[in-house]
Amino acid sequence: MKLEHFAVNVKEPVAMAQWYVENMGLTIVKQVKESPFMTFMADDSGQIMIEIYSNPAAAVPDYKNQSPLIVHFAFVSEKPEEDSKRLQAAGAEEVTNDQFEDGSHIIMMRDPWGIPLQLCKRGVPMLK
DSSP, rough: HHHHHHHHOOOOOOOHHHHHHHHHHOOOEEEEESSTEEEEOOOTTTTTTEEEOOOOOSSOGGGGGGGGOOOOOEESSSHHHHHHHHHHHHTTTEEEEEOOTTOOEEEEEEEESOOOOEEEEEOOOOOO
């Protein structure tokens, strides 16, 4: 089986989608303009998507106060320090900045809505 998308219930899906398009390089594949405002966004490979929506049938998790180890979006970054600074200028917050013996550089951040996102430069890439 192939992973198609990962979905999260959020408070402001329209504004959040625009931020991810402008700052994370995602592309909107499908967007519903009325409740629950489902938005599917693909990465630059076009092989995986994130879905965000606001469905009142379920509570929106308190992402900002949850550990980023519970759930996070992880993005490949060739220049994590530069990307972190750029994202901070766009309203994100850096949480941790770790470099590992294998050459990996991982920066955990929170987007402007508190959802954790991770910038990953792997010493040994894991994706093909």
